[in-house]
Amino acid sequence: MKRRIFAKQCLQTAITLGLSLSGAVALSPIAVAQTAAKFPNQAITMVVPQAPGGTNDIVARLIAAELAEELKQPVIVANKTGAGGNIGTEQTKRATPDGYTLLMTVNSAQAINPSLYKSVGFDPVKDFAPITTIGSVPNVLLVNPNFPAKTLDEFIALIKANPGKYQYASAGNGTLNHLLGAMLDQRAGLKMEHIPYKGVGPAMVDVLGGQVPIVFASLPSSLANIRDGKLRALGVSTEKRNPALPDVPAIGEKIPGFGGDLWIALFGVAGTSPEVINTLYQATARVMQKPSVQKKLSDQGVELAFDTPDQLKARLEKDIVKWREIVNASGARVD
Incomplete structure (x- = not known):
């Protein structure tokens, strides 16, 4: 029953997202169809800015393998580590915004590091296009x-x-x-x-x-x-x-107001077309509806936390504000 409800919710959010994206840009139906038809036609790289073997890496490899089946193109996981995730994230923001370079990251890098480090080399909101949240680890x-x-x-x-x-x-x-x-x-x-x-x-x-x-x-x-x-x-x-x-x-x-988990989310590069983001979002929605994927995530201690792009953007912005307050109160800094 829970899986049927989850699948229905995913379908509803996908439909809603499709409608919102169609109204976001002034493209003709022919242009939209041509854009969707062309993507993807080559391998996709999914950058993980954390080390191999961690929760984010394990989740990324699971989702990448399933996305490859959905999109009919290879999805290659590339670990680019260092500086708490800043190095791989900064490198990813410089990629061509065409949907062929994605970022699978965690909120400790995307929402906490901008307040913790003197310079991270990226803007977590302006430099990336949210696709969806995969899950969270308490x-x-x-x-x-x-x-x-x-x-x-x-x-x-x-x-x-x-x-x-x-x-x-x-x-x-x-x-x-x-x-x-x-x-x-x-x-x-x-x-x-x-x-x-x-x-x-x-x-x-x-x-x-x-x-x-x-x-x-x-x-x-x-x-x-x-x-x-x-x-x-x-x-x-x-x-x-x-x-x-x-x-x-x-x-x-x-304790009212207490809450903090490690969430894992998928982003594109800022400037990626809404149609490509929608294609990636809906492909991930289909992946997340699979009982086998849900079980594998659960076995890793990951709770499903599926978001639309707009919901992920709101989640990120809220977390940035929350963790900035905590970082400032703690006095923690990394040069």
């Missing part, structure tokens, strides 16, 4: 099993009563799990000490070992430790509870 507020708080309410009360006493680990200054901790401090009136590590691996090792008691970590990377009792989950960072942890509250239930 983070989980985790504590070592020996931590005295057993619930989110107890955690908030304990930290409030002991400002500056407790530490939380992160993968480094300005990373999402750092800024989620900063957001928690800001929204709940808490004061925790931030301990940055060089990567999420070392941070998790010390939380598991009890050297640092608190961490935010992605659900896919932490679920096994939660189920094994090696970490205690107190809250999820999304606005609603996650089906994988139905008994763990969303932090937003207790």
